[in-house]
Amino acid sequence: MNMAGRIESLQLIEAACWQELAEATSGPGHDWHHLVLATVAGRHAEARVVVLREVDIGARELIFFTDSRSPKVEQMRAHPEATLVAWSASRMWQLRLVVRCTVLTDGLEVSSRWARLKLSPSARDYLSPLPPGTPVDRYLPDRSSREHFAVVNAQVDSIDWLELHADGHRRARFDPQGARWLQP
Numbered sequence: 013m014n015m016a017g018r019i020e021s022l023q024l025i026e027a028a029c030w031q032e033l034a035e036a037t038s039g040p041g042h043d044w045h046h047l048v049l050a051t052v053a054g055r056h057a058e059a060r061v062v063v064l065r066e067v068d069i070g071a072r073e074l075i076f077f078t079d080s081r082s083p084k085v086e087q088m089r090a091h092p093e094a095t096l097v098a099w100s101a102s103r104m105w106q107l108r109l110v111v112r113c114t115v116l117t118d119g120l121e122v123s124s125r126w127a128r129l130k131l132s133p134s135a136r137d138y139l140s141p142l143p144p145g146t147p148v149d150r151y152l153p154d155r156s157s158r159e160h161f162a163v164v165n166a167q168v169d170s171i172d173w174l175e176l177h178a179d180g181h182r183r184a185r186f187d188p189q190g191a192r193w194l195q196p
């Protein structure tokens with residue numbers, strides 16, 4: 013690293029992106045703990061915030077959780093390609109990750125995570141008696157005994173990295189064709 017502390021090599025920039033993503037799973041103190049997930053919803057795009065739960069650097073996979081009845085699940089099933097957007101104000105880095113999503117609602121990958129999560133306050137997010145987005149007259153605190161917990165596996169196909177810097181912005185793409193610089 014030189015250029016006043018900026019990482020120079022594409023290989024090290026890609027590795028730093030993955031390292032930051034892995035660290036972001038530890039909690040909301042990291043800028044990338046919350047990502048924006050954009051999906052295709054018929055003829056338009058939908059976007060919302062999700063929590064980054066797990067990262068497998070070797071497999072290039074990110075995991076987040078959702079309610080299996082939420083509209084995004086249907087959207088990802090119909091159109092698995094999605095984009096995750098992250099912005100780090102401390103690094104001044106934007107990431108745009110093109111991913112292929114798989115929604116899991118049963119099996120060991122779901123039950124093992126639910127077994128851990130159900131003991132935490134976050135469990136209530138998956139215990140609502142009504143599907144997310146259902147119109148209601150008032151706030152309904154009732155919980156159902158049945159969980160609607162889903163694990164989403166986002167396989168990263170490509171990373172578009174943008175760094176803002178007073179000495180000049182930089183941008184690069186990392187995908188199966190390799191790593192290369194782009195005009196910001």
Ligand SMILES: Cc1cc2nc3c(=O)[nH]c(=O)nc-3n(C[C@H](O)[C@H](O)[C@H](O)COP(=O)(O)O)c2cc1C
Pocket residue numbers: 046058059060061062063064076077078079082083084085144145
């Ligand atoms: C800080 C924050 C974190 C959130 N984390 C999640 C999450 O991890 N999973 C999730 O399904 N929704 C999460 N949500 C709610 C979604 O942004 C969204 O409102 C909800 O899932 C319904 O989305 P949909 O109608 O597009 O399916 C979060 C919202 C906020 C504000």
